[in-house]
Amino acid sequence: MQHYSMNLKLNVWRQKNSIDAGHFETYDVNDISSEMSFLEMIDVLNERMIAEGKSPIAFDHDCREGICGMCSMVIDGRPHGPWEGTTTCQLHMRAFKDGDVITVEPFRANAFPVVKDLMVNRGAFDRIIQAGGYVSVNTGNAVDGNSIPVEKDKADDAFAAASCIGCGACVAACKNASAMLFVSAKVSHLALLPQGEPEKRQRVKSMIAQMDKEGFGSCTNTYACEAECPKEISVLNIARLNREYLHSSLSGDFE
Amino acid sequence: MNWSQLFTSSIGKKIVMALTGIFLVVFLVVHCYVNANIFFSNAEENFNRAAHFMGTNILIRITELGLFAGFILHIFQGYKLTLLNRATRKSRYAVTAGNKTSKWYSRSMALLGTLILLFLIVHLAHFWVPSRFGGLKEVEYGGQVYHNLYGEMKDVFSQPWAVILYLLGCFSLAWHLLHGIQSAAQTLGWTNKNFMPMITNIGIVFSILVPAIFALMPVFMYFGWEINTGALTLLF
Numbered sequence: 367m368q369h370y371s372m373n374l375k376l377n378v379w380r381q382k383n384s385i386d387a388g389h390f391e392t393y394d395v396n397d398i399s400s401e402m403s404f405l406e407m408i409d410v411l412n413e414r415m416i417a418e419g420k421s422p423i424a425f426d427h428d429c430r431e432g433i434c435g436m437c438s439m440v441i442d443g444r445p446h447g448p449w450e451g452t453t454t455c456q457l458h459m460r461a462f463k464d465g466d467v468i469t470v471e472p473f474r475a476n477a478f479p480v481v482k483d484l485m486v487n488r489g490a491f492d493r494i495i496q497a498g499g500y501v502s503v504n505t506g507n508a509v510d511g512n513s514i515p516v517e518k519d520k521a522d523d524a525f526a527a528a529s530c531i532g533c534g535a536c537v538a539a540c541k542n543a544s545a546m547l548f549v550s551a552k553v554s555h556l557a558l559l560p561q562g563e564p565e566k567r568q569r570v571k572s573m574i575a576q577m578d579k580e581g582f583g584s585c586t587n588t589y590a591c592e593a594e595c596p597k598e599i600s601v602l603n604i605a606r607l608n609r610e611y612l613h614s615s616l617s618g619d620f621e
Numbered sequence: 622m623n624w625s626q627l628f629t630s631s632i633g634k635k636i637v638m639a640l641t642g643i644f645l646v647v648f649l650v651v652h653c654y655v656n657a658n659i660f661f662s663n664a665e666e667n668f669n670r671a672a673h674f675m676g677t678n679i680l681i682r683i684t685e686l687g688l689f690a691g692f693i694l695h696i697f698q699g700y701k702l703t704l705l706n707r708a709t710r711k712s713r714y715a716v717t718a719g720n721k722t723s724k725w726y727s728r729s730m731a732l733l734g735t736l737i738l739l740f741l742i743v744h745l746a747h748f749w750v751p752s753r754f755g756g757l758k759e760v761e762y763g764g765q766v767y768h769n770l771y772g773e774m775k776d777v778f779s780q781p782w783a784v785i786l787y788l789l790g791c792f793s794l795a796w797h798l799l800h801g802i803q804s805a806a807q808t809l810g811w812t813n814k815n816f817m818p819m820i821t822n823i824g825i826v827f828s829i830l831v832p833a834i835f836a837l838m839p840v841f842m843y844f845g846w847e848i849n850t851g852a853l854t855l856l857f
Contacts, residue, residue: 377715390715443716469716476709539718541728542706544631574630583709584631584702586730587804593722602813608632609810615627 370400372464376411378423379471384479384487390469400460404447405430405437407459408470424483430455432596435533439484440471445535445594453533453596473534475543477581488534490580491548495532497576498569499552501561514560524558527551529597536591536599542583547591549577550607551599557610567614574611632808634702639805641695646802646827648688653834660841661850665771666762672770676752696738703731726796727804733797740790747777778842791836798828 373396381388395411402410405427412422428434437454441447447457462468470484478486516524530551537545553570556562562569585604592601627633655675658668675681719725726733748770751757757768777783802824806812812820841847 379715388712440714440716443714443718444721471714471716474710474712474714476711480712539722541723543709544706574632578631581709582631583706584635585808586635586702586706586727587800587807588723588727590718590723594718601807602817605807605810605812605817607810608636608808611630611632612636612810615633 370460370464371397372400372459372462372466374398374407374462374465375467377467377469378483380423380483381472381480383482388480398459400458402459403430403455404441404457404459404461405455424481424485426485427455432456433531435531435596438473438478438486438488438534438538440473440538442469445473445538446533446596450593451596451598453531456596473538475534475537475582477543477545478534478537486534488532490582491532491534491545493580494545494549494573494576495552498565498572499556501556502565516559520558524555527555527558527599527603530555530595530599531597533596535594535596537582539590539594540583540585541588541590542586544585544591545577545580545582546585546604546607547595547599547601549573550601550603553610554603554606557606566610567617570607570610570614634698635808637694637698638702639808641691641698642801642805644687644691645695646798648691649831653831656838657834659771659774659838660848662847664847665760665769668771668774669760669767669769670762672752673767676768692741696734699731699734724800727800730797730800730804733793736793737790737797740786740793743786744790747783748773774838774842778839781843784839784843787839788836791832794835795828795832798832799825802827 373394376393376395377390378393379388380391393411395407398407398410405425408423408425415422426436426438428436430437432453432455435453437446439446439454441454441457446452446454448461449457472478472480472484473486473488475486477490478488481487528551530548532548534548536547537543540547553566553573556569557566587601587604589601592599628637655671656668658664658671661667751773752768752770757770758772759766760769760772761767778787803812803821806816806820806824
């Protein structure tokens, strides 16, 4: 594919802090290469703004290779932009053409308060993991992984669920700001494997209780989350989460 | 964890929607089957007898109370969830993905439900109120007196506005079911890799077939059509 340069107009959400009401500002960015990533395009704009003595656009980023889940932003109404199965850092400017007007907003959800501009605080996800998204292990030498047999199809499903990077695009895409795809991926990943099995009853209850406490919405099965997930986590995990939750509620000890 | 927590958590509230929704779907099947009498020969007597049975059988009258409870739970819980879910995002997006990432009817269940509710109010006023609280003409079959509910249908559906309103009601119902059936199965955890396509397809067939049969009823009545089945009739 041939390289090309483009001139763009950006509508970017600017918000000083979590209390500020926030507003859109418009910027012209010129001579952008089709081979830059979306983040590099913002880098170019920020360099210019710093040189002009203006406050650069704050945005989260870390690995820039699509695995850390930091680059949260909504581009023209799509979390991580228009490409399927892609994070913002892997979205290249060839997705756009010369003269495009692009609207960039932060992930919007009460549970993800804006820190500044496009940066949001996704600590709610960490607290859900802390509530039960782990396997308790005794100290001592690690057991050889291959000594525990796992069925191939379960291993595949667990691996697919474990590929969730916790970026929060599911929450950003959901009309109810529901975190069900994220929680279902974490619950599925552990519930499917023998290491996670002993704690699965308590885990699902604790994680859902924390999810509700954080102020995420209910799942209404529109499946916009699956369409936007950069790791293409399946909504069948949500069905598994619902099953696990029902099973956990209807069986075992009632405290 | 106790029972109240099960039904008040975010998943629990959805389980209430799913269970009441499935109950209402079962009601639709029964309602559709009983009403299908009007399509065939000897429609008036067969339908009036079936309606009489539904209106007088004690078990069915008790189930009717459950049906009202199901409707009320589904409606109130639906509105409550809609408000709770809207409140999770105080700052709205300037641009949304719209139909690129989800179906419009999956995002419009509250709107479609409201249209069905408005239809339901008119529908109850047309048929349920007069059959419970009087106002229906009477007919006699074999020495026994029956309400002429069939005659009431004839009267109501002689008015074009009523036919159009009922068609719109069935249309809203079809879109509501198209998302609802699949969504209920997902909420109850019935979907997995093998069942998802089957459940989705059964949901689609049901959502088109049942509202289509209902929609044909006012049309048959308005035009005075009848499928001639001779002695062979559906008779409830």
